Amino acid sequence: MQLGFDDCRLTTAERPVTAQAFEEWLREGRHGTMEYLQRNAGKRIEPQEVLRGARSIIVLATAYSDGRASPSRSQEGCEEGEIARYARFSDYHDVLGKRLADLADSVNTLGGPGTKSLWYVDTGPLLERDLAQRAGLGFAGKHTNLISRKLGNWFFLSEIITTLEVEPDAPEKNRCGSCTDCIQACPTGAITAPFQLDARRCISYLTIELKSSIPEEFRAAIGNRIYGCDACLEVCPWNRFAREGALMREHRRTDMDQPNLLELLALDAAAFKARFAGTPMI
Secondary structure, three states, X not given: OOOXXXXXXXXXXXXXXXXXXXXXXXXXXXXXXXXXXXXXXXXXXXXXXXXXOOOEXXXXXXXXXXXXXXOOOOOOOOOEOEEOHHHOEOOHXXXXXXXXXXXXXXXXXHHOOOOOEEEEOOOOOOOHHHHHHHHOXXXXXXXXXXXXXXXXXXXXXXXXEEOOOOOOOOOOOOOOOOOOHHHHHOOOOOEEEOOEEOHHHOXXXXXXXXXXXXXXXXXXXXXXXXXXXXXXXXOOHHHHHOOEOHHHHOOEOHHHOOXXXXXXXXXXXXXXXXXXXXXXXX
């Protein structure tokens, strides 16, 4: 694709079929302290609340796989920290934002006067994983993340919701089969059952979203992970099809590979901001 995206699929702007399951997930409190999910729940389950008159949603994937990226080496006593692979690049919000804005402008031009489009990259009130599966871009695995037969587990999702009506693609079906590798790999038991995630136990939640102290019961399992966790993603057999994305290649931050923990502990607030400027960690 000219703009650098690795895949693009189309779906309608109808309510996701998983809306009821999402509401139940919220009622059970499995979103933890992520109050924004509760606050915007109405929009997440009803795209018309995001953009009145919306007819279609364009779902895009941007690969961040890198053959040089080392596998997780999380362990106690290690002097090197582990950062989730997606964060070892310049901030993807900035990288993808301009391209999405350009694409949204093109959609509006194609639709003619009165066409409206909004773009989001991991920031909008959309159940993007669910929409992506309906668009045929991938399928939600037992770890609840999206898996692509072309890109494995390593890709960013972004969307354009528009009043322009386009022919939708066929949905993807689940292709996990009997595999349970991701469930077994989770260090904290956050995947409580196939396709069921308790965010309150997830290391990504604990090291990124949670603003208070990490509960003691999870600290040993976290090991040397300091931002996010790839444990359930790394073991997925579909990663054999993963390929490096051309767009993100030039934004690779090799200094984010296993940074020295003692050096990080010595940083003050200003030095921390300088060290991680332009990354998802700031």
